[in-house]
Amino acid sequence: xxxxxxxxxxxxxxxxxxxxxxxxxxxxxxxxxxxxxxxxxxxxxxxxxxxxxxxxxxxxxxxxxxxxxxxxxxxxxxxxxxxxxxxxxxxxxxxxxxxxxxxxxxxxxxxxxxxxxxxxxxxxxxxxxxxxxxxxxxxxxxxxxxx
Numbered sequence: 159x160x161x162x163x164x165x166x167x168x169x170x171x172x173x174x175x176x177x178x179x180x181x182x183x184x185x186x187x188x189x190x191x192x193x194x195x196x197x198x199x200x201x202x203x204x205x206x207x208x209x210x211x212x213x214x215x216x217x218x219x220x221x222x223x224x225x226x227x228x229x230x231x232x233x234x235x236x237x238x239x240x241x242x243x244x245x246x247x248x249x250x251x252x253x254x255x256x257x258x259x260x261x262x263x264x265x266x267x268x269x270x271x272x273x274x275x276x277x278x279x280x281x282x283x284x285x286x287x288x289x290x291x292x293x294x295x296x297x298x299x300x301x302x303x304x305x
Contacts, residue, residue: 160184162210167217167228167235180218182206197273198242201291202226205240205271208295223251225259225268237268244275244288253281260284269294 163179182203209216209229219225219237227238237259241252256268261284270288277288 162206164206164216164218164227167219177220198240201242201271201273202240204291204295205238209238219255219259219262221258221262223255223258225255228259228263235263235265237263237265239268239270240272240291241270242273244270244272253279253286256286257281257284 160183162182162184164182165179166177168177184207186200186203186207205227206216209227213229213231215230217228217230219228225237226240229236229238237256239252239256241248244252252270256270260266260268261282266283267285267287270286271291271294272288274290275288276290276293279286279288
């Protein structure tokens with residue numbers, strides 16, 4: 159399979175199927191060639207492939223604000239946002255989507271993956287770990303938080 163679909167996170171199957179799916183490619187080089195030269199989109203595809211290998215299900219969240227991924231493992235959900243660089247111009251959008259998803263899921267933790275930034279911040283009582291994708295990929299970790 160060359161193409162994977164990620165459906166919207168919704169309580170009903172009807173809502174999931176009614177909303178458009180996000181498309182990811184099985185090969186990052188192919189993704190770069192046919193879909194986009196956008197480094198952020200390629201990074202998002204890399205994160206998708208890793209989540210696909212290590213989680214039961216993957217969705218995207220879109221309720222007023224968007225969060226790139228909601229991964230399900232052992233009946234727990236965990237949100238991931240991906241951006242090449244967290245900067246002043248995209249900070250509100252990227253963090254806002256992640257915080258909105260955490261609130262909707264009623265969890266206190268989320269992760270934002272970037273090209274090379276690392277820090278931990280708290281917004282409205284929600285702990286957000288910001289990590290470089292490369293570090294996240296090689297870490298000995300559980301993909302789902304301990305919430």
